[in-house]
Amino acid sequence: MFKKILIAEDFQDTNKGIVNALENRLQIEDIQEELYCDKAYNRFKVAFLNGEPYELLITDLSFKEGPVERKLTSGQSLINAVRSVDPSIRVIVNSMIDSPADINPLFTDQQINGYVCKGRNGLNELITAIQEVHQNRTYVSPQINLNSGNSVFELDKYDLLILQDLAEGFTKKEISEKLKLQNISPNSESTIDKKVSRLFDAFGAKNTHHLIAKLIKQGRI
Amino acid sequence: MFKKILIAEDFQDTNKGIVNALENRLQIEDIQEELYCDKAYNRFKVAFLNGEPYELLITDLSFKEGPVERKLTSGQSLINAVRSVDPSIRVIVNSMIDSPADINPLFTDQQINGYVCKGRNGLNELITAIQEVHQNRTYVSPQINLNSGNSVFELDKYDLLILQDLAEGFTKKEISEKLKLQNISPNSESTIDKKVSRLFDAFGAKNTHHLIAKLIKQGRI
DNA sequence: TAATCCCTTACGGATATCTGTAAGGGATTA
DNA sequence: TAATCCCTTACAGATATCCGTAAGGGATTA
Structure with a gap:
């Protein structure tokens, strides 16, 4: 299993919920949480340069504005930033977005390894996603697959x-x-x-x- | 401090984050979580009829559709429902909504006791809100007060x-x-x-x- | 009463929209 | 090569929009 995971999620309650689950259910040794993309990126970069890189990034997509000025304002920009430091970093996105039109580009353009849609089973799915990604497979929340089955008109x-x-x-x-x-x-x-x-x-x-x-x-x- | 609290929140990760915080930081004896408004209402009603009522409801406003058909589809409707059973129940809303236009009616029409806006300090604010409400005071996340200073244009x-x-x-x-x-x-x-x-x-x-x-x-x- | 303000309404001109027709070009197919 | 299809583009006419001006009426105020 992964030993070193970085979490970027700006809602404190959600953040803590994820950290607790990873500690208790996956016994991850080194979990670090950040509420800002910029801080997450800095922590990631430092760890990489010190030769102790994170193995997995779990990130939300939407981040609120805060009192601090931000360079990275979204999960997408955070992913690009960390990939420029370490192209091999694995990424799971954990967000409330559920439209395939938004999610597909994450896989095709940003080549994320997993997508978990927040919801009533979101934490369980996140655990599964981590296990799948650790086995070098990709993961997508099942309800997303179902939705994309509906022949919705695709906006390019x-x-x-x-x-x-x-x-x-x-x-x-x-x-x-x-x-x-x-x-x-x-x-x-x-x-x-x-x-x-x-x-x-x-x-x-x-x-x-x-x-x-x-x-x-x-x-x- | 409150001994019996009911939580309605449909995102599993957020839900767990709240429960953990309440257990660890406030030592609440009896915390119950529900992912659906209807289930929360049923649990509330049963407890009330058994003479062991909940003292506080913490609820989100927005709830996703699920596989089960729902009668209560929002935090607002849940609040009305529990109030019809127990008018004295205290209520804290924990939501990502930050517009005063939406929040004010919760206090004026539904007479909630506290409003916590999810965010980077949301869990700390929720703890404070619970303590304030327990002292029979109301609580509103500070950033909301600031925002409400902006004279929002009212649409008639x-x-x-x-x-x-x-x-x-x-x-x-x-x-x-x-x-x-x-x-x-x-x-x-x-x-x-x-x-x-x-x-x-x-x-x-x-x-x-x-x-x-x-x-x-x-x-x- | 007279002056003033604000709301409603009409009207007109400059743009913008929506829709149909048609011409041209690239790609595919016979 | 020729026929066909699809996409892009131009153009034109009927509507709709945006915005300014101005007239009329009700309410308030001097």
Whole structure:
């Protein structure tokens, strides 16, 4: 079993719950908890440079703002940071997010080793995930697999780019210009129009207000 | 100190963190945890009818759907239910919600005794809250008091009526017609225009997309 | 009573949206 | 090569939005 684990989780109650479970149920020798991504990263780096690296990082995705200024503000950025120090570090994400659209990139882009969705069985799943990852397997909470079975319309990165800009009040003309500046193609106002109209059909929305409202309520934007 | 406490919290890791803290730091004799509102309510009711009532309920507000059908789906409904059994039960809410607009009604309408906002100091605050409530005082996480100093813009019922219709894809012309049919005044398209423009200023939104996105993300619609 | 303020409403102009049509280009297929 | 399909783009017209101006009416105040 792992001997040295680092936990990044900003809610104190959750944090303690995880630490207790790992101590009592897995007899991990060296567990360290941090409430800030930056602190977690520093601790990770120091341990690595001292030749006593952590073997596993368990991290939340969302971290509240605090009184301290933050460089790393999310689990995703923490993962990138620790991987730049130690590409072989294994990572389990423990978060309340349950949409496959958000979780898939963690595996494909960031190559995490496990994903546990917080919930009524979350702690048990986390224990299982740790055991699986220790055996060099990946783990995903079962309810995530089930959900992804539902043929939900998948929003790709391009869709999200547009939708997020619309939700922030940019017009399609402005979005078109932004895409051109970033050399992202396609980028014509007309194509953006078409893409969004297609999403109206896909989500049964009457207009942009409706579409954005639906998607935010579904937690997809 | 309280001898008998009931905890309703659906995230297993958080739940365990709270239970451990209460056992170790407050030496509560009888702590019971539940992952579902309905189960918490049943346990509460049985204990009350047996003449061994709980003295304190600690509950989250948001509870995930589960495999079991639920009657009570939120902390608010759980509080109402237990109060109908035992009006004197003391209640502390432990939630991640931090908007005064949502928290104030808990005190004014539901007369809870304490509110703890989950976060990096949440467990310490919860301990303090329990001690305060035991002394018949109320407790609110300090960051909430600070926030409530910010004069939050209040959306009245008329605003909400319009915003909800906009979020459902109705045009201002359609909303105007709906209001006329319902004999709600004012109802001209022009006035609706003005109301919404005023909300742009109040919330720093560039246009309707932006406004709706902001308000939904804030949980106000 | 007269002045003032605020809310409602109408109207108009500049933009933005939504939708349909059609042209051009790349990829696949016959 | 030719036919086909799909994606991108341009364009145009009907609506809808955003925003400013101004008129009318009710309530408050001098």
